[in-house]
Amino acid sequence: MNHKKVKNTKSPFFSKDAWMYFIGLFNGQYKKLIVSTFGSALQALLIIPVILLIRFAFDEILPQKDIKLLIYAGIAILILRLINSLLAIWLRDVHLKIINNSIFQLRNNLFAKLYTLSRNFHTSHDPKILHTQIVVDTERLSNMSNAIVSRIFPALIISLGLTVILIFLNWQLMLIILILVPLLFLSNRYAGKILKNRVFIFQRAFETFSKGAFFILRFMDLTVIQSNQQRELERQRKALEDLQKKTNKMAILYTINSNVQNALTGFIGIIIIILGGMAVITEKMTLGDFLSFYVAAGYLNGFVNSLTSSIPDIISGNESLITLYKLANAQDKLPYSGSKRIEFNGAICLRSVGFKYTDQPVLENINLEILPRTTYAIFGPNSAGKTTIINLILGFYKPDKGEISAEGVLYEELDLSFLRQSFGVVMQHAPLFSGTIKENILYGIENQDDEQMIKASELALADHFIKKLPDGYETEIGEEGVLLSGGERQRIAIARALVRNPKMLILDEPTNHLDQQVIKEIMANLENLVERPTVLLISHDMNVVNFAQKIYKLENGCLKDLSLN
Numbered sequence: 424m425n426h427k428k429v430k431n432t433k434s435p436f437f438s439k440d441a442w443m444y445f446i447g448l449f450n451g452q453y454k455k456l457i458v459s460t461f462g463s464a465l466q467a468l469l470i471i472p473v474i475l476l477i478r479f480a481f482d483e484i485l486p487q488k489d490i491k492l493l494i495y496a497g498i499a500i501l502i503l504r505l506i507n508s509l510l511a512i513w514l515r516d517v518h519l520k521i522i523n524n525s526i527f528q529l530r531n532n533l534f535a536k537l538y539t540l541s542r543n544f545h546t547s548h549d550p551k552i553l554h555t556q557i558v559v560d561t562e563r564l565s566n567m568s569n570a571i572v573s574r575i576f577p578a579l580i581i582s583l584g585l586t587v588i589l590i591f592l593n594w595q596l597m598l599i600i601l602i603l604v605p606l607l608f609l610s611n612r613y614a615g616k617i618l619k620n621r622v623f624i625f626q627r628a629f630e631t632f633s634k635g636a637f638f639i640l641r642f643m644d645l646t647v648i649q650s651n652q653q654r655e656l657e658r659q660r661k662a663l664e665d666l667q668k669k670t671n672k673m674a675i676l677y678t679i680n681s682n683v684q685n686a687l688t689g690f691i692g693i694i695i696i697i698l699g700g701m702a703v704i705t706e707k708m709t710l711g712d713f714l715s716f717y718v719a720a721g722y723l724n725g726f727v728n729s730l731t732s733s734i735p736d737i738i739s740g741n742e743s744l745i746t747l748y749k750l751a752n753a754q755d756k757l758p759y760s761g762s763k764r765i766e767f768n769g770a771i772c773l774r775s776v777g778f779k780y781t782d783q784p785v786l787e788n789i790n791l792e793i794l795p796r797t798t799y800a801i802f803g804p805n806s807a808g809k810t811t812i813i814n815l816i817l818g819f820y821k822p823d824k825g826e827i828s829a830e831g832v833l834y835e836e837l838d839l840s841f842l843r844q845s846f847g848v849v850m851q852h853a854p855l856f857s858g859t860i861k862e863n864i865l866y867g868i869e870n871q872d873d874e875q876m877i878k879a880s881e882l883a884l885a886d887h888f889i890k891k892l893p894d895g896y897e898t899e900i901g902e903e904g905v906l907l908s909g910g911e912r913q914r915i916a917i918a919r920a921l922v923r924n925p926k927m928l929i930l931d932e933p934t935n936h937l938d939q940q941v942i943k944e945i946m947a948n949l950e951n952l953v954e955r956p957t958v959l960l961i962s963h964d965m966n967v968v969n970f971a972q973k974i975y976k977l978e979n980g981c982l983k984d985l986s987l988n
Contacts, residue, residue, distance in 0.1 A: 437741070438744075438745050438748065440748065440752075441744050441745045441748035442744070444744075444748050444751065444752075445564075445744055445748075448525040448526075448528060448529055449521065449525050452521050452524065452525065455517055455520070455521050456521065456572070456576075458517070459514055459517045459518060459521075459572075459576075459577075460576065460580065462510060462513065462514045462517070463514065463576065463577035463580040463581060464580050464581075464584065465510060466507055466510055466511065466514075466577065466580075466581055467580060467581040467583070467584030467585065468584065469503055469506060469507045469510070470507075470581070470584070470585065470588070470719070470722055471584075471588060472499075472503055473500050473503050473504070473718075474588060474592075474715045474718055474719050475715070476496050476499055476500050476503075477500070477711070477714055477715045477718055478592075478709075478711035478712060478714070478715035479496065479711065480493060480496045480497075480711070481709075481710050481711035481714050481715075482709050482710065482711030482712070483711075484496060514573075514577065515573060518569070518572045518573040519569075519573075521572060522565060522568045522569055522572055522573075523565075525568060526561060526564065526565045526568065529561060529564070529747070529751075530557065530561050532751065533557050533561070533747070533750065533751060534557075536750065536751055536753070537553075539756070539757060540753060540755045540756075540757075541755055541756065541757055541758060541819075542814070542819040542820060543755070543820070544753065544755045549634065551630075551633060551634040551637045551638070552630050552633075552634060553750070554633070554637070555629070555630045555633040555634070556630075556743075556746055556747065556750060557750075559629065559633070559743075560626075560743035560746050560747050561743075561747065563736075563739050563740050563742075563743040564740050564743050564744055564747060566736045566739070566740060567736050567737055567739070567740020567741065567743070567744070568740070569736070570733035570736040570737060570740070571733075571737070574729050574730070574732075574733050575729075575730060575733055575737075577726075578726040578727075578729045578730050579730070581722075581726050582723055582726045582727065582730075585719055585722055585723040585726070586723070588719050589716060589719050589720060589723065592712060592715060592716045592719065593699075593702070593708060593712065593716050596695065596698055596699060596702070596716065599694060599698065600691055600694070600695070600720070617676060621669070621672060621673045621676055622673065622738050622739050622742050623742055624669050624673075625666075625669045625670060625672075625673045626739075626742055626743070626746075628662075628665050628666045628669045628670075629666060631662050631665070631666070632662055632663060632666045635658070635659045635662045635663075636659075638659075639655065639659065688724050688727055688728060691720075691724070692720070692721075692724060695716070695717060695720050696717070699713045699716060699717060700713070757839075758818065758819070758820055758821035759818050759821065759834050759835060759837065759839050761834070761835055761836040761837045761838055761839070762838050763832060763836045763837050763838060764837075764838050764841045764842075765829065765830050765832055765837065765842070766830070767829055767830055767842060767845040767926050767927075768795045768830065768926055769793070769794070769795035769796060769797075769845075769926040769927045769956060769957030770793060770794055770795050770829065770830050770831070770957075771791075771792075771793040771816055771827070771828070771829055771927070771957075772791070772792045772793070772827070772828045772829075772831075773789050773790060773791040773792075773812075773815065773816075773822075773825065773826075773827050774790055774825055774826050774827075774828070775788055775789075775790060775824065775825035775826070776788070776789040776790075776791075776815065776822040776824070776825035776826070776827065777789070777822060777823050777824040777825055778808075778811060778815060778820065778822045778823050779823060784980055785808040785811050785980060786808050786811060786812070786815075786822075786980050786982075787980040787981055788825075788981065789812070789825070789981075789982050790982065791812075791975065791982060793927075793957060793959065794957070795926070795957055796955050796956070796957060797957055797958075797972055797973060798946070798957075798958040798959075798960065798970060798971045798972050798973070799957075799958065799959050799960065799971055799972070799973045799974075799975070800959075800960040800961075800962070800967055800968040800970065800971030800973070800974050800975065801959070801960070801961050801962075801975045801976075801977055801982070802961075802962050802963060802964065802965055802967060802968055802974075802975075802976060802977070803963065803976055803977035803978050804963055804978065805963055807963075807977045807978060807979075807980075808977060808980060809931075809961045809962075809963075809977055810850075810851065810931060810961065812961070812977070813848070813850075813929055813931055813959075813961060815827060816929070816959075817839075817843065817846065817848065817929075818834055818837075818839035818842070818843070821834075829842055844923065845925055845926040845927065846925055846926075846927050846928075846929065847919075847920030847921055847923060847925030847927070847928040847929070847956065848920055848928075848929045848931075849913070849916045849917050849919075849920050849928075849929070849930050849931060849933070850931045851931045851932040851935060853912065853913060853916030854903070855900060855903050855904035855907075855912055855915065855916065856902070856903070857899075857900070857901060857902040857903075858899065858900070859894075859896065859897050859898060859899055859900070860889055860892075860895075860896050860897070860898050860900060860915060861873075861876065861896040861897060863900065863904075863915055863919060864876050864879065864880065864896075864915060864918050864919045864922055865919075865922060866919060867923070868922060868923060873896075875922055875924075876896070876918070876922055877896075879918045879919075879921040879922035880896075880914075880915075880918040881948075882917075882918070882921050882945065882948045882949065882952075883914045883915070883917035883918040883921060883945060884914055884941060884944055884945055884948075885911070885914035885915055885917070885918045888911055888914075900912075900915075908936075909935075909936035910936045910937055910941070912936065913933070913935070913936040913937050914937070914941075917930070917933075917945065924954070924956075925956050926956055926957065927956055927957040927958075927959065928949070928956045928957070928958045928959070929958075929959045929961070930958070930959070930960050930961065931961045931962075932961060932962050932963070932964075933960065933962065933967070934962060934964050934966070934967060939966055939969075942967070942970065943970065946958070946970045958971075968985075972986075973986050974986050
């Protein structure tokens with residue numbers, strides 16, 4: 424098996440294709456985005472009367488000492504703020520629905536994408552890294568989407584409106600502020616480049632940490648059996664230390680950037696106070712004008728801070744976006760793409776088949792004709808290529824030369840997913856998942872039938888021990904069936920293969936967990952079926968051939984028919 428090492432090459436600072444992909448996630452929701460944009464514009468408009476009321480209160484009401492009118496003005500400002508808050512809640516609800524729907528579509532698309540990728544892709548990519556990307560990177564993209572849709576878009580629109588208001592109130596003072604704004608832009612641009620590099624390094628360290636956590640949980644028994652707890656803890660401690668250092672460096676950069684931005688905006692605020700105060704003292708500006716300008720500038724400062732505080736989410740999300748875009752657009756395809764559906768009775772033919780994972784051939788000139796309702800056995804030493812033959816029959820790989828057909832129809836023409844519905848397969852390490860025995864046996868069965876499940880379990884000699892369990896078929900078996908013995912797990916896996924009434928049953932190394940007497944009884948049960956399936960036994964154990972009508976030996980990549988001897 425060829426396991427390629429995945430390189431963590433740095434991604435570009437900006438990817439147009441990735442961002443076009445990101446925009447496409449909001450397809451069908453553009454109207455909602457436009458409506459929310461108008462809602463944000465309305466928020467900006469609601470600030471105008473608040474500012475004007477403040478100016479009116481200080482320039483007109485206070486000099487007249489009209490308490491009643493002052494109360495009315497205060498109530499009016501309170502109502503406007505309340506409306507603004509209700510509008511903000513509504514906009515937040517709209518934005519959350521837009522974002523959550525887009526991220527839902529992305530995650531759903533990524534799951535679907537995984538099923539379109541070849542087995543070669545999955546064997547050459549670390550599943551723990553893929554898991555982290557799908558779970559963590561999509562969450563970072565969700566945070567970035569939230570920053571853009573809920574904070575940046577509204578902040579830009581409202582900031583634009585506030586800028587117009589400030590120019591109207593005092594264009595000279597606003598001009599001074601605008602002269603200082605490039606400092607913020609340059610600071611953000613410089614910090615962004617540094618932060619992006621740190622984010623990339625941090626995300627790779629986080630993937631290593633996630634991979635380590637997955638290893639500890641997945642291989643707990645192996646670690647204990649090998650008495651390797653301390654060395655494993657030391658290995659993971661080094662990964663944690665690396666993550667801690669990189670997290671600290673990234674966090675301090677975020678803190679420095681945030682404080683620099685706050686210092687710059689604070690500096691602008693001080694300039695407003697000094698120059699505005701001088702304008703009031705020299706009577707070039709009324710107190711009401713100054714206070715209303717200061718309040719508007721305070722609003723603007725808040726939204727500018729909202730923009731700058733979104734930078735970490737944007738940088739982190741941008742890195743995750745590029746990673747997810749690469750996965751979503753992986754140039755890989757399944758070996759077969761046919762669409763023809765046939766009535767399969769168990770006939771498979773491999774003609775002059777050759778296959779290699781790397782430059783070294785695994786199979787050479789394999790000829791194998793499997794006929795319906797017949798039992799075949801292929802035996803040979805470990806690593807001879809027996810499981811590779813199974814993978815070729817299942818259509819996981821395509822032969823480098825030769826051809827494979829089912830019922831005389833080439834695999835290139837067939838809908839392999841449909842064909843596999845007629846297969847029952849028990850691999851050497853049969854996967855079981857955390858859940859009940861019933862859930863494991865009936866997994867993948869659309870119309871679940873308890874009677875069918877019990878019949879399959881009886882054929883697999885599993886019904887007897889299942890019924891002795893306290894909860895019977897509803898018994899929880901733990902992750903990978905850890906609460907069951909090896910033989911019990913194997914029989915449940917065989918029951919799962921038989922429950923769909925397969926036309927072809929493939930058993931890979933059945934004697935790994937079952938003794939020959941059990942295999943003999945299961946084979947006898949299959950022989951007595953009215954519609955008995957074709958059976959293909961794969962094993963390194965020569966004794967397995969006693970159950971077969973046709974026997975083949977696989978050695979040095981070649982298949983020899985021993986039935987002819």
